[in-house]
Amino acid sequence: MKRFKFGLLPRILVAIVLGIVVGNWLPLPLTRVFITFNSIFGQFLGFMIPLIIVGLVTPAIGDIGRGAGRLLVVTVLIAYLDTVFAGLLSFGTGSWLFPDMIGSVTSAQVEKATAIEPYFTISVPPLIDVMSGLLFSFVVGLCIAYAQLPTLKGLFADFKAVIATTISKAIIPLLPIYIFGIFLNMTRSGQAYHILAVFARIIVVIFILHLFILLYEFVAAGIIARRNPFRLLYNMLPAYFTALGTSSSAATIPVTLKQTMRNGVSESIAGFTVPLCATIHMSGSMMKITSCALAICLMEGMGHDTLTFINFILMLGIMMVAAPGVPGGAIMAALAPLATILGFSDEQQALIIALYIAMDSFGTACNVTGDGAISVVVNRLFSRHTA
Template identity: 45%
Template sequence: MSKRKITIGLVPRLIIAIIIGIIIGQLSFIPEWFIRILVTLSSLFSSFLSFFIPLMIIGLVTKGIADLTDGAGKLLGITALTSYISTLIGGTIAYFVAINLFPSFITVDLVEKITEAGGGVEPLFTIPLEPFIDVTAAIVLAFMMGLSISWLRGIGSGEILYKGIDEFEKIIVKVLEVVIVPLLPFYILGNFANMSRSGSVFAVLSIFWKVFLVVIIMHILYISLMFIVFGTYAGKNPFALIKNQIPGYMTAVGTQSSAATIPVNIECAMNNGVSEQIRNFVVPLCATIHLAGSMITITSCSTALLLMYDLPHGYGMILGFIAMLGIAMVAAPGAPGGAIMSALPFLPMVGIATDAMQQLMISLYLTQDSFGTAANVSGDNAIAVFIDKIYQDKIINK
């Protein structure tokens, strides 16, 4: 009888890493040089991450845009526009909830404790691993290549280029799965060991769990609102639609991947009465371009960090950040942790510029990444109901 291999999911591993990091930092008999080794490893991983991110943008975003040629004219445009608007609305709602609610538990004394603690110990050494292309150039290149390949495929050409970028995307996803995601717990362990040694960790954690709870509640309320609005427009019972979506939501929580949830999500769309043509078109497309759940999380966590470090946090600045991420994160949620990795280069836009702040941002995001993905895919099916109504009306009006 073969023994079943026991696997631990990413979120439990992150929680274990946080606990171990806090304990290591609190134990006085553990020498500072050991903490510095952990911080050094985190620093090296951070350098590799900076090198990898532009490549990830090129691979994922180019492929995501190139795939848009699978759409059907105006329906493609309406679906893409609806997804982007939903992403912007989700981020905007998250900002205003965060800015009004978070100050009630991110108090002045906690802010002072975090800022006075400083950055902790320094790494033993660093490696200047510079990206071969900067993030802005990577985005421009991804859009240029993606749109060009999409156009070529639309005129019956470009399959060689498409196959090349498809295989490059597979390489990027493999690196995420084999290197980036498995090493994230060690990266976070070093970060929390450093914060624990500096004295700021408990102030951070007292904020951490409350942000986590608020974000999940926002996810549920937002996707419920989407089903109520689009379901009512389509003449369907919104609560029946929400009930039918539960299997897709739970699958996404378990897989942490929009792409891996597509088969189950298509079945949910079928149970919601969405026509075969629309569900087979909208669900896979929105798994790539609809990012409302991820945006709610990233906006909330970013606002929390800005409040924690007493930095400017006006809506004008945040809106540009949300609008950019709505494009830059295309296709990223298909891989676990992909959304926050795509967002990292843009965090300095809102003042989240230091390694310590970015490491904390990764920690905040990844502990509930599965719930953000579940909100993304649930919203996909709400959009499918809306697009199907438009499609049916178009047929009826002929």
């Protein structure tokens, strides 16, 4: 018989429910055990964040630079601008709607109880800070791309495998326990019901936004290519639903490629743009992370001015480049700008991880389907060169 696989999303949901239910009656000594685990795991995450940047971004930049030319530059530029625009749209929509949505729930919020302290703490300082890791990744990645350094490229490919294994075998499996501890603590302090009530409303807005993003992407592609945008979008639905089921841009590439060529994109253009955009085009993920980050900033009374979020969006668009190759890669890559630019604590990062994973498949489906729109645009721009 086929072995039943209990995926990450069900485990996260179970952790949230258990944290809320158990938090009402679990004795304080046992609660402090989970608070202690969260303290240690939070230190481990802080240690790993700069290494995640170096391990994912460096080889991604090196790979993208291969065979650089006008086709590459134009495709990367369109994908990045669309990803950034999705973030700006999300921030603008959230700034308009979220204050009233969150404010109406805040009035019923229970005051925080005294913070529960762990039994002990361990300090694990990172080897380098986040910005140093990012700059190092850019310098080394560009040198690998343009100086053709196969030995160094192989070294960072191996390092990426180390980081990917750490994420998939250590961080991801322990996340449910970490999130259980977060919601356990919030339940005891009276915050859990407030946060869930807010998130339920935010998810509705995010779902509508992801549909709107797909509409504007294909309307723009239809105008540029002089094609019916709704027919183009309809042809991409198999890729959308495949991504919805797999939650993987990489696993959906064969379907995306087939449906993109069905939209009239040449095989040579589709064979280039679809795998590339599966790595660099993250409009759905950007929209989700920006919306969730803004919601948490509003709930916690943190700074959320426009310039700060523009800085966050521009940086996040770069750091998510290698995200589709690693399970949970997009939100893991986002932890660094969340902490350094927006000032998120470990608990706030855990909240955004839980909310992101709950909607992971919709973001992936948005990313993948939008790849087809970009391919149509690039095909139109370069059709004379590939005819």
